[in-house]
Amino acid sequence: MNECHKKRNKIYQACLVSLCMFGTLSNVIGEASKNLKLEVKLSPNLCGEQKANYRIMITNHPAAFGEVQAVQxxxxxxxxxxxxxxxxxxxxxQPDYVSQIKPNFVVSLRAEIAPVPGAIHLLYLHVPMFMYVNKEGVFRNKDYPNVLNYDGFLSVVPDAEPIRLAYEAQNHKKFYNVHTVFSVQTTDFKDTPKTRLCHWGCIWDKARGSDHYQRFYQLLDQTGYFDLYGHPSSWVKMNLTSYRGLLPVDDHTVVDTIANCGIALVLHSHEHIKGRVPTSRIFEAAAASAVIICDHHPFVEKEFGDSVLYVDPNQDPEKVFAQIDAHVKWVHENPDKAIQLAKRSHTIFMERFTLENELLKIAKLYESMSEK
Known part of the structure; x- marks a missing residue:
């Protein structure tokens, strides 16, 4: 594991809120093994006999901040x-849970988790591909020993070719893969006033934690329209009056908070941009019916186009601030046009990227695997 990945893990661990956000149950289905420490949450409609179209199991360890929210x-x-x-x-x-719960398939959010017998296992590939490969572009199996043991893959990365080559060379079987994103569930459009600028999340990379970025955060802090949310480890040291604290890690509060502000500032790490992997922030902002101000990311420009207002954070901090401030003032001065802009990005989200649609894509992959 390279230093960048180690640093990311360390900061994510610092961001981890207690496992009580999941809840802990003492009973699963039938008689659970008394030797296991149960860290389990079940859907209300789950019972011994499967009645839904699909029963899925989700596993996530180590419990990094972003992945915890994705599970919710x-x-x-x-x-x-x-x-x-x-x-x-x-x-x-705790492999016994597969035989107890009998899922159609298991979704793992972390490559550290080894698949267990008894079910089809699918792994999210959401780390930029350059972190998975060596200088020659070859998959680093020694650093990710569990990856090639999975049955199929859910690629947030745009190109999983190095993993496909390694998988087929080792396993001599078909590489099952579907492109997907870490999005959010469907929402209704809200034509609420677009008055405040919301920025949220953790800083786990050098770029967004640099003096360069801190300078335009400080300038935004002086505007009176800026609301900043995230883990204290990322923001408290900057002494910004606009910092509002850590939002609950659940399935709706982030989107609700952005919606109440009306304008969203989305910034990617250099790793996101180099790896062409979008942050989940773009989907949260679109789902919240917000006017989106975003840096130039290939995915965002391709998929959301001119429904987003763009800035270049690589310029001098004062120029970056001026771009953001000009966009915010345009929104304030053109409320009807701003609502139409937000509606366009929300429509793109609803048509292409709701998490329900992403799950249906995963189910289709599972069906194709089951037919083999």
Missing amino acids: RLTKAASNLGWEWAIIECLDK
Whole structure:
């Protein structure tokens, strides 16, 4: 694991809120093994006999901040589809749950988790591909020993070719893969006033934590229209009066908060841009019916086009601030046009990127694997 990945893990661990956000249950289905420490949450409609179209199991360890929130949203979207679901932390340490719950498939959010027998296992590939490969572009199996043992893949990365080559060379079987994103569940459009600028999240990379970025955060802090949310480890040291604290890590509060502000500032790390992997912030902002101000990211420009207002954070901080401030003032001065702009990005989200649609894509992949 390279230094960038280690640093990301360390900061994500610092961002981790208690596992109580999942809840802990003492009973699963039938008689659970008394030797296991249960870290489990089940959908209300899950019972011994499967009645939904799909029963899925989600596992996530180590429990990094972004992935914790993704799990909350996945289960909410699954419930919206009428699916049954179970969250099992550290499934590779508690494999008996597969035989007890009998899921159609297991979704892992972290490559540290080893697949266990008894179900089809799908792994999210959401780390930029350059972190998975060496200088020659070859997959680093020694650093990611579990990856090639999965049955299929959910690629947030745009190109999983190095992993496909390594997988087929080792396993001599078909590489099952579908492109997907870490999005949020479906929302209704809200034509609420677009008055305040919202920025949220954790800083785990050098760019967004640099003096360069801090300078235009400080300038935004002086405007009176800026609301900043995230883990204290990222923001308290900047002494910004616009810092509002950490939002609850659930399936709706982030989107609700952005909606109440009306304008969203989305900034990617250099790793996001180099790896062409979008942050979930873009989907949260679109789902919230916000006017989106975003840096130049290939995915955003391709998929959201001119429904987004763009800035170049690589310029001098004063120029970056001026771009953001000009966009905010345009929104304030053109409320009807701003609502139409927000409606366009929300429509793109609803037509292409709702988490319910992403889950249906995953189910289709599972069906193709089951037919083999």
